[in-house]
Amino acid sequence: MAAKVKKAPRPKAETPKGFRDYFGADVAERKAMLDRIAEVYHLYGFEALESSAVETVEALGKFLPDVDRPNEGVFAWQEEDSGWVALRYDLTAPLARVYAQHRNELPTPYRRYAMGPVWRNEKPGPGRFRQFYQCDADTVGAPTVAADAEICAMLSDVLEVVGIPRGDYLVRVNNRKVLNGVLETMGLADDAQQAAVLRTIDKFDKVGEAGVRELLGKGRLDASGAYIDGVGLSDDQAAPVLAFLTSKGADAGRTLANLRDAIGASAVGAEGVAELETMAELLGAQGYGSDRIEIDPSVVRGLGYYTGPVFEAELTFEILDEKGRPRQFGSVSGGGRYDDLVKRFTGQEVPATGVSIGVDRLLAALRAKGRMGGATTGPVIVTVMDRDRMGAYQEMVAELRNAGIRAEVYLGNPKNFGNQLKYADKRDAPVAVIQGSDEADRGVVQIKDLVLGAKIAAEASLEEWKSQPAQFEIARSDLVAEIRKLLDKSDA
Amino acid sequence: MAAKVKKAPRPKAETPKGFRDYFGADVAERKAMLDRIAEVYHLYGFEALESSAVETVEALGKFLPDVDRPNEGVFAWQEEDSGWVALRYDLTAPLARVYAQHRNELPTPYRRYAMGPVWRNEKPGPGRFRQFYQCDADTVGAPTVAADAEICAMLSDVLEVVGIPRGDYLVRVNNRKVLNGVLETMGLADDAQQAAVLRTIDKFDKVGEAGVRELLGKGRLDASGAYIDGVGLSDDQAAPVLAFLTSKGADAGRTLANLRDAIGASAVGAEGVAELETMAELLGAQGYGSDRIEIDPSVVRGLGYYTGPVFEAELTFEILDEKGRPRQFGSVSGGGRYDDLVKRFTGQEVPATGVSIGVDRLLAALRAKGRMGGATTGPVIVTVMDRDRMGAYQEMVAELRNAGIRAEVYLGNPKNFGNQLKYADKRDAPVAVIQGSDEADRGVVQIKDLVLGAKIAAEASLEEWKSQPAQFEIARSDLVAEIRKLLDKSDA
DSSP states (O other), X not given: OOOOOOOOOOOOOOOOTTOOOEEHHHHHHHHHHHHHHHHHHHHTTOEXXXXXXXXXXXXXXXXXXXXXXXXXXXXXXXXXXXXXXXXXXXXXXXXXXXXXXXXXXXXXXXXXXXXXXXXXXXOOBTTBOSEEEEEEEEEESOXXXXXXXXXXXXHHHHHHHHTOOXXXXXXXXXXXXXXXXHHHHHTOSSHHHHHHHHHHHHTHHHHHHXXXXXXXXXXXXXXXXXXXXXXXXXXXXXXXXXXXXXXXXXXXXXXXXXXXXXXXXXXXXXXXXXXXXXXXXHHHHTTOXXXXXXXXXXXXXXXXXXXXXXXXXXXXXXXXXXXXXXXXXXXXXXXXXXXXXXXXXXXXXXXXEEEEEEHHHHHHHHHHTTOSOSOOOOOEEEOOSOGGGHHHHHHHHHHHHHXXXXXXXXXXXXXXXXXXHHHHHHTTOSEEEEOOHHHHHHTEEEEEEHXXXXXXXXXXXXXXXXXXXXXXXXXXXXXXXXXXXXXXXXXX | OOOOXXXXXXXXXXXXXXXXXXXXXXXXXXHHHHHXXXXXXXXTTOEEEEOOSEEEHHHHTTOOTTOOSTTTTSOEEEETTTEEEEEOSSSHHHHHHHHHHHTTTSOSSEEEEEEEEEEOOSOOBTTBOSEEEEEEEEEESOOSHHHHHHHHHHHHHHHHHHTOOTTSEEEEEEEHHHHHHHHHXXXXXXXXXXXHHHHHHTTHHXXXXXXXXXXXXXXXXXXXXXXXXXXXXXXXXXXXXXXXHTOOXXXXXXXXXXXXXXXXXXXXXXXXXXXXXXXXXXXXHTTOOTTTEEEOTTOOOSOTTOOSEEEEEEEEXXXXXXXXOEEEEEEEEEXXXXXXXXXXXXXXXXXXXXXXXXXXXXXXXXXXXXXXXXXXXXXXXEOOSOGGGHHHHHHHHHHHHHTTOXXXXXXXXXXXXXXXXXXXXXXXXSEEEEOOHHHHXXXXXXXXXXXXXXXXXXXXXXXXXXXXXXXXXXXXXXXXXXXXXXXXXXXX
C-alpha cells in the first residue's frame, strides 16, 4: 500500500482585507475622469510627477490625517538596506520629500500634479478601502496667496470639467490664521484646552450654534441621551468662537467685516483676514464669484500641518443614503497652505499650497447623478460554427479591427452555440456574426443585431418575434460596411 | 540656565534604495504609450482590470521569475487581520487570483488587460529598479491556440502603434511541449539533469551551437578562462537538443519539419509541433507573415509555469551600449500559455495565455531611436512687474486658458525680474508676457518670443541681437490672438 501523500491546502482566492479589484467600466470611467482633471492641471502650468509608492518611514513623517500615533495607519515593513519603509498614505508627504531631494534641478515655484493610489492601514468598512486614488495639485515655493487662489480657481474648473455643473458645488475657503487669531483673543489655559476648542469647532456642522455654545461651556445632552462634558469656558471666553463660526455674511465683504470683529486685536488674525480679502479680490478679477468660491469660516480641515488658507470643495446636491434618506453629498476635495512640510528636510521654510481630490468619492457623486457610464459597448462577437474554419473567423475580426471596430472571435469551447450567444450577452456585444460551412460556400454571413434583439425580446409580440428582423444575411464582402451601419444606428 | 533641548535629526530626503521618481515629460510619455497600447487591447475585445497592489502571500504563490526560493524577491509584511501580505511582483499571479475569486460573474473566456506598477525586492542596479511598470493582456478560459495566436498578433499591432516600424521588431514563437518532447527523447537521468539541460539551452544565444555541444558534454572553457562543468551527456543523448536548437529553417514549413525530426516519437512533442503549425496558419490567414511573427525554437522563457506556446517580442535594431559598442536592443515583451495557475485556487484546470510588455524598456527603445519626446511645451508665463496688479495678470492667464492656451502667472518672489526669465527658461516657456504700470496705462503688453529669442541668442550677430525682434508690443486686447499666432508659428 502506498503511503498517503499529504496535499498542500489550496490558497484562498481573496484580496487581503480592505482591498478590492476594479473591473472594466469602473477602470475606464476613473481613467477618463483623471485624464480630464490632468488636462486642467496641465493648462494651469502644472507638471506631472510620479513618485515611488514606497517611502522611508522617516521621510513620510507623522502627518497622517486623523492619526496622532507615530507610524500607525500606514503599511510599513523593515528592509535590510533601507530600514523601515512604508507605502505612501497620501501624495503630499512624498511631494515634500521629492522637492527637498530635487530642489536644485526643479523650477521654483514648482507646480506639480500627481495621481495614483495611496494606502491607509485603517479598519476597513463599507465603501472604505485601504487602497484608493488621490489626484493632487500643489505649488511649492510660492509664498503669495495668489497661489492659493489659483488652486481654488483650478479646483472649480476641474469640478465643472468632470461634469459637476455650477450651482451643484461650492469651493469654501477659510484661513488658519484667522482661527489662530480667534484662539489668541480667548486667552485659553493650555494646549489641551485649545485642542478641545478645535474639536468643538469641528462639530459646528452637526450641532449648530447652540450646541457649540453648550459644548464650550458646561456640556450638552446629545441625541442619544448621553451627557457630553463641556470645555468649561465662560460665556465671555466662548464669545469669539461663536462670533467666528457665525461670521458668514451675505457677501464676502460682510463676512470679512464680521471676521475682523471676531479676531479683536490679534495680529495673526488680522493677517489671516487680509489674506482672505486678497484671495477674494484675485478670484473676483478672474470671474470666480461666490456662486463658485466663497469665504466660509466653518471650514477647519483636520490636518495639523496647515498654516494659512484652507479650502474644501463640497457638492451641494442631495443624494439618498443607504437608508433612503436624502442627505448632502458633502466634501470631495480639500487642501490648503502648509509652509513647514519641506522645512522638515531642509531646515529652511519653503512655502507650499495644494489640493487633493478624492477621486473615488467624486466618481460616486457622478454616478449618483447619472452622469457616468452606460456608454461603454462590448465588442462585435464572431461566433464559431465550424472549429476547422477558425482562420476564416480570424480574418473577419482582423478586417473589422482594421476598420477601427472592436471585435473578437469566440474562443471558448464552441460546441454549444447557446453558450456563445450567452457570452455575447454578458459582454454587451452589439452584434454577433455567424457563418457555418453552408454560408461560407455561398459567400455570405448571418448578422445578429443583439441590441434590436434585446428590444424585441422585451417588447415584441410572438408574431414579430418569429419574423426575426434582428437577424439577416449579408454578403461576406459587405461585413465591415454592414456592421458599421448597425453600430452607427445603435449609437444614434 | 535652561536645559539644552535635544533636536530630532532631520529626515533624509531620499527614496528608499532602488526606487525613483518620474518627472514631467517622462510621466507624460509613458502615459501616452500606455494609452495607445490600451486602445489596441480594447479593440481586440479586452477589458480593463485593476487589481489591488497588495495580495496575500498565499495567493501570490511561488512563481516569481528567476527566483526559486519561496517568498524571496517580494516586499512582504505581516498584518494582524490578513496574515502575510505582499506587493504584487507581476500582473499574472493577481489575474489568476482575480479569475478564481470572481469566475462566476466574469465572462468565459475572460480577456483582460492591466497596466500598473509591480514591485520586486531584488538588488537594485543601474537602470534596474524595484518598482516598474508592466502592461499585460491575458485570455483566461480559452483552451485553443487561436487565443495564443491572437495575443501574438495583438503584440505585433501594439509595437507598430507605439512607434516601432515593421522590420524593427520580431515576435518569436515557440512551444514548451516541443521542448518537453525533445527532453523525452533524450532519456535523461533525473530532474536535476533535466534542469541542467534547460539552463544550457538558455545559453544558446550567447555560446552558439558549438558552445552548447560542449556544455551538454564534458564542459567548456569560457571567455574569462574559467572551466564550466558540462552536463555529461553522450553525443547521442545531446543530439536531439542540438537538432532542436538549430531547427529554424528558411520558412515556417521548413522549421516545423526540422522540429518533427527533433522530437522523434514523443507524443507531447508532436502535439507541440501541431500547435505551432496551427498558430502559423491562423496568423497567416490574418496577414501576419514571418516578417512580423516567426517560429523560433531558441525561445525558452525562464518562467516555470508555461505549459504550451511561449513568445517573445524582440527589437531587432542596434543601439549603442554604455561603452559605445553596438548591440541588439533585445526583448521588450514576453508571454505564453500557463494552464495551471488558476488551478492552484480552484482545483480545476483553467487554460490561460497572455503577454506582458516591459513598458520602461519599450520607452527606452523609442527614446534611443529618437521616436519620443521633444514635443512638450511649457506654459506661457505672465511675469509680475508690479506686485499690486496681480489681479490684472491673473485675468490674462484666465483669458489664455479659456482659449485653451497653457498659461500661468509667475508666483515666486517677483523682485528680481531676471529670475522670472530664468524661470521661464527652465519651464521651456514659448512666450513671456510683460506689463508694467506704464504699459497698463497705455493698454498694451510686451510679448517676448522665447523660442525666437533662444534662436537669436544662438545664431544672431550683435546687430541682429540689438534689434531685438523677439520682443514687441501689442494691444492688451490682442493678447490671446497674438500669442496664438506665435504658438502656431513655433509649432510649424
